[in-house]
Amino acid sequence: MILSYLLHGHIPYYSANPPHPDPLLHAKLRDSPELINVDVSALTDHFAASRLSYSTQALPVNVLLDTLVRTSVDVDELESSTNVEWRFVPEKAVPHLVFGDAVHAGGQWTDNLMPASWDIQTLSYASMLSLPGYSFAEHYRKVTGKDLPAYTRPSREETASYFRTYPEAVQINDVFRFHETLSGISRTENGFYIRSHDIHCKHLVLASGIFTQVLQPSPMLQPMAALQPVPETPLLVIGSGFSAADIIISAPKDQKIIHVFKWDPEGRSSPLRGCHHQAYPEYAGVYRLMKRAAVAADPSKKRVKMRRTTSTPFLETRSWDEVYEGLPNTEIVGVEMQEKQAIITFRQPDGSTLTRAVRGMVYATGRRGSLEYLDRSLLSEVVGDATDISPIISARTLRSKACEDTEVAPNVFIIGSLTGDSLIRFAYGSCVQAAGKLIDARTGKERVRSGSNNTSRPQSSLGVMRGIDGHDITPPSETRVVDNDRMASTLPQRVMPNGLWRWLWRWFDVR
Ligand SMILES: Cc1cc2nc3c(=O)[nH]c(=O)nc-3n(C[C@H](O)[C@H](O)[C@H](O)COP(=O)(O)OP(=O)(O)OC[C@H]3O[C@@H](n4cnc5c(N)ncnc54)[C@H](O)[C@@H]3O)c2cc1C
Numbered sequence: 001m002i003l004s005y006l007l008h009g010h011i012p013y014y015s016a017n018p019p020h021p022d023p024l025l026h027a028k029l030r031d032s033p034e035l036i037n038v039d040v041s042a043l044t045d046h047f048a049a050s051r052l053s054y055s056t057q058a059l060p061v062n063v064l065l066d067t068l069v070r071t072s073v074d075v076d077e078l079e080s081s082t083n084v085e086w087r088f089v090p091e092k093a094v095p096h097l098v099f100g101d102a103v104h105a106g107g108q109w110t111d112n113l114m115p116a117s118w119d120i121q122t123l124s125y126a127s128m129l130s131l132p133g134y135s136f137a138e139h140y141r142k143v144t145g146k147d148l149p150a151y152t153r154p155s156r157e158e159t160a161s162y163f164r165t166y167p168e169a170v171q172i173n174d175v176f177r178f179h180e181t182l183s184g185i186s187r188t189e190n191g192f193y194i195r196s197h198d199i200h201c202k203h204l205v206l207a208s209g210i211f212t213q214v215l216q217p218s219p220m221l222q223p224m225a226a227l228q229p230v231p232e233t234p235l236l237v238i239g240s241g242f243s244a245a246d247i248i249i250s251a252p253k254d255q256k257i258i259h260v261f262k263w264d265p266e267g268r269s270s271p272l273r274g275c276h277h278q279a280y281p282e283y284a285g286v287y288r289l290m291k292r293a294a295v296a297a298d299p300s301k302k303r304v305k306m307r308r309t310t311s312t313p314f315l316e317t318r319s320w321d322e323v324y325e326g327l328p329n330t331e332i333v334g335v336e337m338q339e340k341q342a343i344i345t346f347r348q349p350d351g352s353t354l355t356r357a358v359r360g361m362v363y364a365t366g367r368r369g370s371l372e373y374l375d376r377s378l379l380s381e382v383v384g385d386a387t388d389i390s391p392i393i394s395a396r397t398l399r400s401k402a403c404e405d406t407e408v409a410p411n412v413f414i415i416g417s418l419t420g421d422s423l424i425r426f427a428y429g430s431c432v433q434a435a436g437k438l439i440d441a442r443t444g445k446e447r448v449r450s451g452s453n454n455t456s457r458p459q460s461s462l463g464v465m466r467g468i469d470g471h472d473i474t475p476p477s478e479t480r481v482v483d484n485d486r487m488a489s490t491l492p493q494r495v496m497p498n499g500l501w502r503w504l505w506r507w508f509d510v511r
Pocket of ligand 1 (some may be wrong): 099100101102106107108109122123124128180181182183207208209210211212297367370373415416417418422423424425
């Protein structure tokens with residue numbers, strides 16, 4: 001939607017009044033304010049040394065547009081302004097079509113692949129979910145007649161409603177084709193051919209995301225998901241990220257839970273680790289439960305009692321010792337289905353086994369995207385030449401290519417979460433970059449495929465949502481633990497509605 005807005009002729013310019021708080025960036029942009037086709041390296045090469053806390057994880061072009069679109073949002077959401085002015089320049093419009101298999105606008109926000117409630121709040125503040133030309137705050141005002149309170153994290157439903165309305169609100173709905181699945185896309189002599197729709201085009205922009213497919217449990221585990229949970233028999237929750245935590249948090253207080261999770265704090269730690277106990281008490285609380293279980297399971301570690309100082313109100317809401325059993329790095333080696341429950345055999349890291357009766361299962365170990373709509377030859381151009389290339393992709397798959405250039409093959413661009421920066425706030429950069437090249441191609445300007453995203457800054461670790469995944473969520477005054485790509489950094493409480501559990505019930509009912 002951001003790219004389509006640009007291609008309709010809305011061009012971003014640096015707006016110098018008031019100047020961006022980074023005086024160097026202001027000086028670089030003051031006299032050449034057009035933000036399409038900028039030299040990203042030249043504009044961002046001072047970011048690492050700046051006193052402003054620029055993300056060191058996201059692509060430089062994404063960081064650049066983020067800081068210009070939402071100046072100071074990480075420091076003060078209330079006072080955050082913008083240094084971007086969108087000018088309508090119809091002669092720069094580029095004809096295009098946008099296809100999506102969702103029933104309406106909003107990509108992965110249009111459905112709910114996990115048993116997560118529509119009431120659940122986003123991790124991002126509304127300002128970080130806003131698209132150009134019609135902000136979430138404007139939408140909120142239009143729908144409710146009220147001003148959006150600061151630090152609002154809208155529900156999934158409210159966010160989906162905003163995205164659904166967006167194309168019409170900014171008058172770009174003429175190009176959207178919903179409920180259409182593209183397949184069989186191949187390169188031709190002059191461009192590309194889309195077999196499923198018998199369409200030829202000159203350029204291809206891939207925006208299919210990395211969250212369309214939920215990882216499935218092995219066939220041995222699948223029958224368990226059909227059993228509807230009851231409080232007195234443990235529900236099995238598998239996963240170490242936000243989705244697993246959401247289920248635990250919103251379960252009835254007396255629901256017994258067995259939680260199987262990966263525990264590798266030195267290597268790939270849980271995304272919950274970055275959640276500050278003031279900003280996200282429930283996520284921080286679940287992380288502490290996991291940590292306590294991990295310590296208890298490791299005989300080399302001293303058994304620790306949860307310290308009062310780091311307990312959270314959330315942890316005091318239930319008798320966790322009675323309802324929660326955490327099993328870190330535990331393998332399920334046997335499932336015996338009975339009429340109303342399953343008897344599971346677990347193998348623990350030390351090789352010992354234990355059995356438990358469970359009823360119901362939520363498998364929440366992650367999601368992937370798929371590029372299977374590209375034919376084999378185009379797929380290998382996009383992903384790489386290895387013989388075993390797979391169309392199934394994660395945030396990492398195209399990352400090194402995106403670090404070089406979001407034009408990952410001649411005239412093929414990737415935008416949004418495919419670049420490895422999955423947050424909406426970081427989608428502007430790749431869209432502006434693609435738009436610049438498409439506008440140039442349309443207006444006949446010479447252009448070079450250049451590695452404009454590459455800087456000397458380290459690109460090794462991804463600051464994308466890890467898990468659903470993964471934000472470093474730390475109040476501004478605190479030391480940052482994971483990275484700078486946090487979603488929200490101040491203190492509003494995350495109100496967990498009972499709705500999730502009600503929804504989960506219905507989810508079990510329909511399966
Ligand atoms: C549970 C969850 C919560 C999240 N919360 C936040 C948050 O709070 N804040 C935030 O900034 N980000 C969040 N994200 C990250 C998410 O990446 C972005 O919000 C955003 O959805 C990324 O947009 P996208 O356009 O890259 O991809 P998507 O939104 O995934 O859209 C891609 C669309 O393309 C469709 N598609 C794929 N293949 C085809 C095909 N062959 N033909 C037609 N259509 C196809 C897909 O079905 C999908 O509808 C969350 C992600 C998840 C999974």
